[in-house]
Amino acid sequence: MSGKVFFSVSMSLDGFIAPESLGDLMGPQWMELQRWIFPQRFFRENLKLGEGGEEGRDNDLLRETFERTGANVMGKRMFDAGERAWPQEAPFHTPVFVVTHEKRDPWERPGGTTFHFVNDGVEAALDQARAAAGERDVRIAGGGATILQFLNAGLVDAFTVALSPVLFGGGVRLFEGVDADRVALEPVHAEPTARVTHLTYAVRQR
């Protein structure tokens, strides 16, 4: 039995998951978007930032999301940003399938993350990710353009948004161009913490 296909992102209250320019990543809005993650024990352990950290529900959800994931899929813009920002031991610890037009050999990092560059579209990337994930789930890690293709192709089973208390006013909008005639949602779980509100939906086809 293969696992589920899901995504899990932080979203601003006005619907954005990143600034438009990768040059603005790490700017004040991005830091506010992701602020709930930085103090968490799991995040600190995974990036080897040191001992300690918060251990509440935000931490549990981060850990659970990581543990259920057997393979990741991401777009080239997310990869490009991460290639500069991730430590040598990239934080995925699974095979990662990067959908891209660029031809490139697999890039193996210490700690179990190998990036594979897939040139024949999201379905091919998903086939490879499912095979790599075994019984665990496939996470569509981002960014917006890649998630949208999976959603519109009916390939996403469920997703979680951590709704952050920040307004972007512009940027990469998570659901820009969604095929709303096709994609329907069913609420599964809503959980506010002191930092964000975690919203989980199952995806249905209309």
Ligand SMILES: NC(=O)c1ccc[n+]([C@@H]2O[C@H](COP(=O)([O-])OP(=O)(O)OC[C@H]3O[C@@H](n4cnc5c(N)ncnc54)[C@H](OP(=O)(O)O)[C@@H]3O)[C@@H](O)[C@H]2O)c1
């Ligand atoms: N808030 C969060 O939780 C969160 C999570 C993840 C990512 N992000 C952010 O999201 C931003 C990136 O999102 P994005 O929407 O701009 O870009 P993206 O989805 O990461 O990447 C889009 C690029 O991937 C390649 N690609 C996508 N689909 C393809 C296909 N079917 N065939 C071939 N190539 C394909 C293309 O690049 P090429 O033509 O160059 O190959 C395309 O321009 C980053 O800033 C990242 O940090 C935020």
